[in-house]
Amino acid sequence: MDDNKDIRIESGWKRVLSQEFASAYFRELTARVRDEYSRPNNPCYPPGSRIFAAFDNTPFDQVKVVIMGQDPYHGPGQANGLAFSVAPGVLIPPSLRNIFKEVSDDTGAPIPADGDLTRWARQGVLLLNASLTVREHQPKSHSGIGWERFTEAAVRLLAEQRDHLVFLLWGSDAIRRGDFIDRSRHLVMTCVHPSPLSASRGFFGNHQFTRANEYLVAHGKTPIVW
Numbered sequence: 379m380d381d382n383k384d385i386r387i388e389s390g391w392k393r394v395l396s397q398e399f400a401s402a403y404f405r406e407l408t409a410r411v412r413d414e415y416s417r418p419n420n421p422c423y424p425p426g427s428r429i430f431a432a433f434d435n436t437p438f439d440q441v442k443v444v445i446m447g448q449d450p451y452h453g454p455g456q457a458n459g460l461a462f463s464v465a466p467g468v469l470i471p472p473s474l475r476n477i478f479k480e481v482s483d484d485t486g487a488p489i490p491a492d493g494d495l496t497r498w499a500r501q502g503v504l505l506l507n508a509s510l511t512v513r514e515h516q517p518k519s520h521s522g523i524g525w526e527r528f529t530e531a532a533v534r535l536l537a538e539q540r541d542h543l544v545f546l547l548w549g550s551d552a553i554r555r556g557d558f559i560d561r562s563r564h565l566v567m568t569c570v571h572p573s574p575l576s577a578s579r580g581f582f583g584n585h586q587f588t589r590a591n592e593y594l595v596a597h598g599k600t601p602i603v604w
Contacts, residue, residue, distance in 0.1 A: 390438035407524030421514040424457035431459025437498035442502035449509040463495035474573040488500040542597040
């Protein structure tokens with residue numbers, strides 16, 4: 379991560395998040411993350427250049443859909459900065475396999491050969507984890523250091539400054555973090571997490587992907603090619 383005065387992030391997000399970048403908590407967060415990434419025997423993910431990938435791939439004024447995750451995958455080579463996504467050639471994780479299964483059942487789209495969701499991000503799907511970094515093999519190891527405050531600010535700005543967005547909130551953590559979103563201004567859909575532990579209890583068969591596109595089209599927006 380660069381110094382706070384020169385955070386490398388998409389220009390629209392840099393503008394709307396300027397107060398966050400200037401705040402004391404973000405300076406402390408930056409120092410903590412820089413320290414964590416500098417330790418040779420303490421790998422962290424995603425790669426430093428990909429920490430803000432969700433924002434860089436989906437500019438503020440182009441967001442149509444928000445999917446909220448928890449923290450990055452913590453295995454070597456998995457996390458690429460987009461929630462639920464992995465780089466091409468990486469084994470597709472179970473939750474993402476379940477997402478692809480529901481997309482296929484819902485829309486008829488073929489199940490992709492890889493788990494890289496950059497194609498969604500570039501169509502306006504913000505794939506945002508609550509924490510943007512994690513230590514290797516230590517899930518939620520960077521929770522509570524400031525990332526949640528930062529990512530909540532990003533979602534709040536979208537909810538307040540944009541209209542007719544779709545928020546897909548999967549699992550209790552994401553649902554709780556979306557409590558403040560105005561349901562009369564945006565479409566908010568909630569269900570269980572796509573994890574194998576819960577997907578059969580309401581994630582499969584909920585048709586959220588076609589419902590999202592119907593809402594976007596009804597409000598003059600181009601649907602997502604899931």
